[in-house]
Amino acid sequence: MRDVPPRGITALSGLQHVGLMSVYLVYPVLLAEAAGASNETAAAMISLTLVALGVGTLLQVIPFGPVGSGFLCQPIPTVLYMVPALIAAKQGGLPLVFGMTLAAGLLQMALSHALRHLRPIFPPEIAGLVVLLAGIATGVVGLRAIVATGADASASRPDELALALFTLTVMVALNVWARGWLRMFCVLIGMAGGYCVAVMTGRLASADVAAFAASPLLDLPGFGHLGWTFDPALAVPFALAAVAATLKVAGNVTTSQKANDPAWTRPDMRSISRGALADGLANVVAAGLGSQGLNSSTAAVGIASATGVHSRRVAWAIAAILAVLALVPKLGLLLYAMPRPVAGAALVFSSTFIVVNGLQIMTSRLLDARRTLVIGLALVAGLAVDLFPALVATLPPAWRTMLGTSLVLGTLVGLGLNLLFRIGVRRTESLAVPQGPVDTAAIEGFMTACGAAWGARRDVIERASFNLAQSVETIFQSGAVAGPLAVRASFDEFRIDLRVSYDGAPLELPDKRPSNEEILASEEGERKLAGFMLRRLADRVAVTHKSGRSTILFHFDH
Amino acid sequence: MKRPPNFTYWLDDVPPRGVTLLSALQHIGLVCSFLPIPLAVAREAGLTPDRMVALISVSMLALGATAILQVLTRGPVGSGLLAPSCFSGAYLAPSLLAVKAGGLPLVFGMTIFGGLIEAGLSRVLRYLRPFLPPEIAGFVVVMVGVTVGGLGVRYVLGVGAAAPASGRELAVSVLTLGLMVGLNVWGRGAPRLFCALLGIVGGYVAAAALGVLAVADFASVKDAPLVGVPSVGDLGWSFDAALVIPFAVGAMAACLKTVGDLTTCQRINDADWVRPDMRSIGRGTLANAIGSALAGFLGSTGVNTSSANIGLSGATGVTSRRIAYATGGIFLVLAFTPKIAGVLAVMPRPVMGAALMFVAAFIFVNGLQIIASRLLDARRTFVIGLSFIIAIAVDISPAYFRALPAAVQPLVGSSLVAGMLAAVLLNLVFRIGVRKVQRLALPAGHVDPAALEQFMDACGASWGARRDVIERAKFNLTQSIETLLSSGVATGPLEVEASFDEFDVDVRVFYDGPQPDLPEKRPSNEEIIASEEGERKLAGFMLRKFADRVSVAHKGGRTTILFHFDH
16 A cells, blocks of 8 residues: 555556546536536536546545545546436536535535444445446436437437447457456447447537537636535435445445455444545535536456555556546547447446446345345335336426435335334344254254344355354364253344353363374363364354353354 | 255155145145236236136136146156246236237237247256356346336336326225235234235225225125136137247246246255256146146136245245145135135235235345356346346337337337347357366465465356355365465475366366375374374365365376365
């Protein structure tokens, strides 16, 4: 993190990160279009987004005061804010987008201190649901850009479909079959390819070309479009986006911590909340400058891990490159003139990853009937909005903005049901294991049922259930036990504790493997070996003994 | 096969009559939760109440026959398992297309066709596996969930009906759904098991109380005789080549569902289960195929096995074949009792909608879990993600697709069909260039466990292997290499080769050095100390414990250890 890489590597890494960011500049373009803004405004908005991204990167990566996680998980324009921002743009133009984003940024800053309390309300299956619905929404926006350009929504335009398919095919093919740079920049190359085809087939409007030619090479971005308004009707969608964005930062910072610390055991909440604060602040800056909502980039974390370049120096390189690009208005115009099918293809491409990512987050936890119903009913509700848009039109206007998108309605249903179903979930479960041959399947079944009721992580439960079966066997084999074993399993978001108690002498759990001489020399040796094995299975083990009854605590980080 | 622990009545056991009867009734209750599917198709066709009664009667006939066919152990048909079929969400979308194109006769005719396709598929299941990997099976289940849930929402809200749902109708839906969900989440024992059925009953009561269901509606029930032969008189079957692909896709989806369910069922019934017994699954799929064809012939919609019922038998530990015969028998009796069919036939639309939504929630998540059971790399992500977007596109902009040439219309007429076709096609394309054998060279001396884990993860994702098997292989690989190095057996550089087919994950470790002894039994402590070999034997014993099967070969100074994992 604190290493100083050679200049060339710093610059190249910076370029890579910027290339990744540039894909998401499609969002402000679509936003400007939805608000009916002019070419110049759109170009200025893109330049200002670049500035905001630069500032956001520095805020996140370079710790200053209470702000910044110090990891390369800098912001990008986010789909989470995109969905509510599109409604805002249509309803109140860009000022409403900026005003609402500003408020959401402030909310994110406030939430950064309450992160710890958010986790039970926003378990991973809900976080995954939000991501999945956002992915579907992105795909739908992309599809609309491809199939329905202009007013005549029902007309099939084979040439536009062909252009979109071409762009999409280039992106997918490069991603699947290419290696190295070609693969990393598959989206950019696909967009450029689609652009070229559009130019060659004469699809670009001459006005766009003229505006592009007339614009100066270097210029400060204009602020003419600035303004901030607020509409309480949009508060819920933006607030939900803010919560989701905060959770995403938490996830990204956690991943970065893991990548940077081989001895990582649990999330460091301090750097997470600093990261969340930086992300909120970046949104305030973005909205203040006149850009759309930003959020920490998972792809950036992925690149940093894949290349092993975590140096904070890279952030300065990113910021410098972004600042230069922001001064080139031609770039903004170029992006704004991008044919819609090309932009749509890029959105569809990125949505596939968002959808599958969401699906994996949801299913990373074990799901029992409650959680199944939470997710299932929320998805049905969310899809209903997408499938029957006519229904939304029948709602009163105030409700329409609040419930009119699949993302918002689905998330609200999921949140509500999750809160409701928390009633009656026991955080501690017990099991009695009788003496005699050990029924491994029953022990595993017990742990799986516990895990599903708690929504625990699949891999931790698998480890814990393997370990429980092993330790029960070891304890019985040691012969120190009279009567049945009592197993108590308890859970909170950060740990799973298994307590195994029995009447008998405490088991010795040495830190070191006993030497072979020891195993032979004393009777205790064999027992020590078993104890040593047990210690290795859990993250932490403790033994207590009280009035003839021994308790072994196995602790697993979660 | 080995009897699982905690099973009260296993396959060949004979439970007391009371237990048999009650268990059979439980299975019937669960199967009946899916009755809204053919009812919905009939409703779209605008069927009169008395024809509805006939439809339900013949539906029961088909369900009863399928449950019995499924449990047969002799002849070419039947898996021999207690796995009753229910009406299939997979056939819902094609059936709705058929209703629009040619009314019920077309639905029935095409359902027979679907059954024939299923029968054909049941013969070639083994060869289909590479083309229909689990993530596609899971995706299909998700899309079935979308179809069923979408229809549920339509009924609850009254989209496309003469008038949108009134406040009272909405209240009935909310009550029905609330009852189902509440019983499922907070109920215990029987109420929880029957939450869907109890919810439907509650919905009837609420509908009657709120005036959604009038006394006049029960006229047909009153007129119906207590005992009567189901009327199959004015049936017709027709065929339309344009619907061949939608029904073929529906049949494929039903087939995949049945294969998945029967696999689960085998696993539940056998404590020694390692891998699916494809012969029994093929016979079971054929039983279901006959069930679908029979349903079409008698005048109903296609069927597939019910995962809820298999879950029930696993949870209660009662899988006796007797119960399947009893379930089938009771269904046959019900088919000749028009009064009961009549009560079901007047099921109010809000109740039906709520039931469909409830069922959809489970189908959805089941599908998501099947997808997530495999590791997903970029290729698989595209297969699922792009197919999903295409499917959604069909649902949200049908107008766009209606403008396409008539020849491709049936392909894009429903999200299930379009999505599944896209998935199968993309999967085929992306198979190009997937290596089934991957290698990793490890330099002498220090071995980085993280690199080993990453290697196995990448392999697993590109093969789409099961997550848990790869987790095990990962743990075992790092442990065994550590053991090899620390025991001094391997000193030079190591090489790791991982290979995969659907049934095995094989990890081979190559090194220059002596062959480790892999004793079946832990060497005694005396042995460990007495001979130099003792320590090595201990290491070998540890290695053996890690994988499902281990073997060693030694040739020209180079040793190969093969770790085999069942998949």
